[in-house]
Amino acid sequence: MARRPGAARIRGKLDCVARPGADDVSHLPFPMRDAATATLTLVYLARLREAFGTASERVLPPEGVTTVAALRAWLAARGGNWATELAPGRAVRIAVNHDLALPDTPIGPGDEVALFPPVTGG
Numbered sequence: 001m002a003r004r005p006g007a008a009r010i011r012g013k014l015d016c017v018a019r020p021g022a023d024d025v026s027h028l029p030f031p032m033r034d035a036a037t038a039t040l041t042l043v044y045l046a047r048l049r050e051a052f053g054t055a056s057e058r059v060l061p062p063e064g065v066t067t068v069a070a071l072r073a074w075l076a077a078r079g080g081n082w083a084t085e086l087a088p089g090r091a092v093r094i095a096v097n098h099d100l101a102l103p104d105t106p107i108g109p110g111d112e113v114a115l116f117p118p119v120t121g122g
Contacts, residue, residue: 038060038109038110039058039059039060039109039110040058040059040060040061040071040107040109040110040111040112040113041056041057041058041111041112041113042056042057042058042059042075042112042113042114042115043055043056043112043113043114043115044056044114044115044116045114045115045116045117046116046117046119047085047117048085048092048115048116048117051081051084051085052081052082052085061074062074065107066106066107066108067103067104067105067106067107068094068096068101068102068103068104068105068107068113069103069104071094071107071113072086072092072094072103072115073086075115086115091117091118092115092116092117092118093115093116093117093118094113094114094115094116095113095114095116096111096112096113097111097112098112098114101113
């Protein structure tokens, strides 16, 4: 059986054709393993979810964003509701991997960071 140009035999069973842009996985609902571990998962709760228009997102922050404070400043730099809700002095709690965080708490690839307003109970 003749192969199509650009096709390759994989494990002796399947043919595949390399397509331009085939390595672009940005359209997939779940990133590939390496991409997932290089990103942060951000979760927005309560009023922040409403203000930002999303419950969560995966981001790849710039190299200098290695603490909770730096992440908050980087997100605030998006402007608009981000700048308003994350402005210095605005009451926002942040948890890293389900643990309440301080501004100097380190963050890194694969972490889940939740941002939420303080709550009271009784």
